[in-house]
Amino acid sequence: MRIDIVTIFPEMFRDVFEFGILSRARDRGIVDLSAHDLRKWTTDRHRTTDDSPYGGGPGMVMKIEPLVAAVEELAAKSGIDSSKRRIILLSPRGEPLSQPKIRLLSAAEHVVLVSGRYEGVDERFVVATGAEEISIGDYVLSGGEIPAMVVADALVRLLPGALADPASAQHDSFSDSVLDHPHYTRPALFRGLRVPEVLLSGDHAAVDVWREQRALEDTRARRPELLQSS
Ligand SMILES: C[S@@+](CC[C@H](N)C(=O)[O-])C[C@H]1O[C@@H](n2cnc3c(N)ncnc32)[C@H](O)[C@@H]1O
Structure with missing residues (x-):
């Protein structure tokens, strides 16, 4: 499985990828895990990823253009058929995460996890990319990085060969x-x-x-x- 994470803070993932089951699964070639800096897909001098909300109000909203460009480039580069890809926007407004949902997602060959920040992501991103929204619980975190780590970890555990003893996942x-x-x-x-x-x-x-x-x-x-x- 390939897992691509889109974030403005890719450095947050470095240590998470380096320990335990995630690290072992990477070393064994079971999962190809990467965190990408959303700023790479910005086109302006300031590498802007957010803007003020239409209609006014507090906070900033993540802009649609770099997010869609990131997802489209990662999809194209993967070489994996779109039918085997799941694009996931981490959001408190999404479907609550569950083990059956993780099991479903683990059948995919390519998972793109998009981490929001600020007030969230321009709503049109979901329509433009066909992303599904997933929440890790009824509380609000300051960013989608920790939720993306949660999804990636839960997914990798289920991949064949990731656990030293696959029976342990059966009893989880x-x-x-x-x-x-x-x-x-x-x-x-x-x-x-x-x-x-x-x-x-x-x-x-x-x-x-x-x-x-x-x-x-x-x-x-x-x-x-x-x-x-x-
Ligand atoms: C401060 S939150 C935005 C919260 C948004 N204004 C709301 O109330 O629904 C910023 C980002 O953190 C992530 N996030 C926060 N809580 C989350 C949760 N429970 N599940 C998944 N993602 C979450 C999302 O990516 C979100 O776009």
Whole structure:
């Protein structure tokens, strides 16, 4: 998969790409990840990416021309058919991100993530590029860079070969409309807190049953709506 991120702060992504699963997936050629400076697609002397809003009011709005030019050039350069591309504008007004949505997106070969700033992006960008809007939650961040990192990380985890043990993604929360079961590691006793006996028993069938039950119990207690929607 190729993931291109369009942002006015590409430097923010440097460290994120350099650690853990993202870094390993890049090294193994599973994902081609790049953050691009939107200013590259500006045409004026000041490399302007924003302007004041029509109708007045506070703040600035990101201009449509450099954003569309960026998306079109990245699409053309990828050499990937448009049917295998998803263009995503990170926006609090978008569809709430979920694991099923990430699973859908992971089937794409090319994902372009566009990070907004200021009051957001000129609304015509979505129409002009066919972008879909995705929100990472009902709160407002100052920019779309962290949301783009969230989407990229969640996507790469699902790519074949990205995780050392692919089974771990199968048991992750939301994969099956339930939360993950709790996890424990050594020591077996810490300040009077004991690891559940069954996990020390060596009885793998009993461990599986316990984990399944706990996942269900915890989901019922914490996120009952997940069970209703399954
Ligand atoms: C300050 S926000 C703009 C908020 C906008 N005026 C609104 O209230 O919907 C600037 C940029 O941050 C990003 N952003 C902020 N919160 C986000 C969220 N919950 N999900 C996705 N992107 C978000 C978007 O790219 C947005 O264009």
